[in-house]
Amino acid sequence: QSSLTIGLIPADGIGKEVIPAARQVLEALPSDLMPAKIQFEDLDAGFELFQKTGTALPEETIQALKGHCDGALFGAVSSPSHKVAGYSSPIVGLRKKLDLYANVRPVLSAAGAKTASGKTRPIDMLIIRENTECLYIKDEELLTDKDGHKYAVAKRKITEFASKRAGQMAFTMALQRDAMRREVTLGERIWKHKPKVTIVHKSNVLSITDGLWRETVREVYESNSEFVKSVDIEEQLVDSMVYRMFREPEAFDVIVAPNMYGDIISDGAAALVGSLGLVPSANVGENFAVGEPVHGSAPDIAGKNIANPIAAIRSAAMLLENKGYNAAASAVYRAADKVLASGKYLTPDLGGNAKTTEVTEAVCREL
Numbered sequence: 135q136s137s138l139t140i141g142l143i144p145a146d147g148i149g150k151e152v153i154p155a156a157r158q159v160l161e162a163l164p165s166d167l168m169p170a171k172i173q174f175e176d177l178d179a180g181f182e183l184f185q186k187t188g189t190a191l192p193e194e195t196i197q198a199l200k201g202h203c204d205g206a207l208f209g210a211v212s213s214p215s216h217k218v219a220g221y222s223s224p225i226v227g228l229r230k231k232l233d234l235y236a237n238v239r240p241v242l243s244a245a246g247a248k249t250a251s252g253k254t255r256p257i258d259m260l261i262i263r264e265n266t267e268c269l270y271i272k273d274e275e276l277l278t279d280k281d282g283h284k285y286a287v288a289k290r291k292i293t294e295f296a297s298k299r300a301g302q303m304a305f306t307m308a309l310q311r312d313a314m315r316r317e318v319t320l321g322e323r324i325w326k327h328k329p330k331v332t333i334v335h336k337s338n339v340l341s342i343t344d345g346l347w348r349e350t351v352r353e354v355y356e357s358n359s360e361f362v363k364s365v366d367i368e369e370q371l372v373d374s375m376v377y378r379m380f381r382e383p384e385a386f387d388v389i390v391a392p393n394m395y396g397d398i399i400s401d402g403a404a405a406l407v408g409s410l411g412l413v414p415s416a417n418v419g420e421n422f423a424v425g426e427p428v429h430g431s432a433p434d435i436a437g438k439n440i441a442n443p444i445a446a447i448r449s450a451a452m453l454l455e456n457k458g459y460n461a462a463a464s465a466v467y468r469a470a471d472k473v474l475a476s477g478k479y480l481t482p483d484l485g486g487n488a489k490t491t492e493v494t495e496a497v498c499r500e501l
C-alpha cells in the first residue's frame with residue numbers, strides 16, 4: 135500500500151475551520167476509493183504566526199513541504215492592506231518557492247446554491263491564472279517629485295517563459311477536461327461545444343507587456359497541431375471579459391489570464407455561482423500542488439463555525455486529482471455536489487443556517 139503525505143497549512147481566520155473540514159473528508163474516504171494511505175503533517179504559516187514570531191512562512195514549513203510532502207492544502211491568510219515591515223504573504227511566497235506556476239480555478243454552478251442574480255445559470259469555467267509574476271512581483275516604490283508631491287510606481291513583469299507555461303497548461307487542460315468533467319459532475323457536462331480557450335489581456339493599452347503575453351500564448355497554440363485541431367481560441371480584453379462573463383457566463387470554457395486579471399476574474403466568477411465559499415483552486419507546478427480555496431480568511435465570520443467548507447473540500451479533491459487519485463477525487467466532488475443539491479446543508483453565505491461542521495459531516499456521510 136502506497137502513501138500520500140499532505141501538508142496542512144490552515145494559516146489564519148476561517149482557514150483554521152475549513153482545512154480541518156477538508157482533512158476530515160479525506161479521512162472519511164473508504165479504501166476502495168483511495169488506495170493510498172493519507173498521512174497529514176500540520177504546518178505553520180500566516181499573519182497571526184508573523185505577529186507572534188516575526189515570520190509568516192517559516193523555513194521548517196518550506197523544508198517539510200519540499201522534503202517529504204507530496205502536496206499540501208493551504209487555508210487563507212489575513213494579509214493586512216497596509217505595509218507591515220518584514221511581512222510578506224506566505225501563500226505568495228509558497229507559490230514562488232515551490233514554483234507553483236499556475237493557479238487552476240474551476241468555477242462550476244451547483245444545484246441548490248443561490249447565485250448573485252438569484253437565478254441558477256449553467257456555469258462550467260476553468261480559469262488558469264498565471265501565478266508567479268505580473269504586478270505580484272511587488273516591485274513598488276514610493277517617491278516624491280520635485281514639488282514635494284508623493285507618487286508611487288509599481289513594476290509589472292511579464293515573461294515569455296511564464297506566459298508559455300500558463301498557455302501550455304490552458305490548452306492541455308482544455309483537452310483533458312472533457313473526460314474529467316464527465317466524471318465529476320452530477321449530471322451532464324455543462325460545456326457542450328468544442329473545447330475553447332479565452333485569452334484575457336489588455337494589449338490595446340499595454341501593448342508591450344500584455345502584447346508579449348498574448349503573442350506567446352497564441353504561439354503555444356499555433357505551434358501544436360493537436361491544439362489547433364481540437365481547441366478553439368478567442369481573445370477578450372479584460373474589462374469586456376468581466377462584462378461578458380456576467381452577461382453570458384455559459385459562453386466560457388477555459389480562460390487563461392495574467393496573474394492580477396486572473397485573480398479579479400475568479401473572485402467575480404465566484405459570485406456567479408453563489409459564493410466564494412464554493413470555489414476551489416490548485417496551485418500547480420511541475421511536481422507539486424497546493425490546494426487552496428479561492429476565498430480569504432474572512433475575519434467577519436471567523437471563529438463562528440459558519441464558514442462554508444465546500445471550497446476547501448473541493449480543493450482537497452483537486453489535490454487528489456493532481457496526484458492521480460481520480461476515483462477518490464470524483465467521489466469527493468460528487469459528495470459535495472449531493473450535499474449542496476439536497477439544500478439541507480447550506481451555510482449562511484448560501485442562504486441557509488448550517489454550521490461548518492454539519493456540512494462537513496454530511497459530505498463525509500455521502501462518501
Ligand code: NAD
Pocket residue numbers: 148152209210211212213214215225410411412428429430431432433434435440441442443445481483
Ligand atoms: P474574503 O474572501 O476573506 O471575504 C470576502 C467575503 O466573502 C466576506 O464577506 C466573507 O465572509 C465571505 N466569505 C469568504 N469565504 C467564505 C466562506 N468559506 N464561507 C462563507 N463566506 C465566505 O476576502 P476579504 O474580506 O477581501 O479579505 C479578508 C482577508 O483575507 C484579507 O486579509 C485578505 O488579505 C485575505 N485574503 C487572503 C487570500 C488567500 O489567503 N489566498 C485571498 C483573498 C484574501
Ligand code: MN
Pocket residue numbers: 397398401428
Ligand atoms: Mn483573490
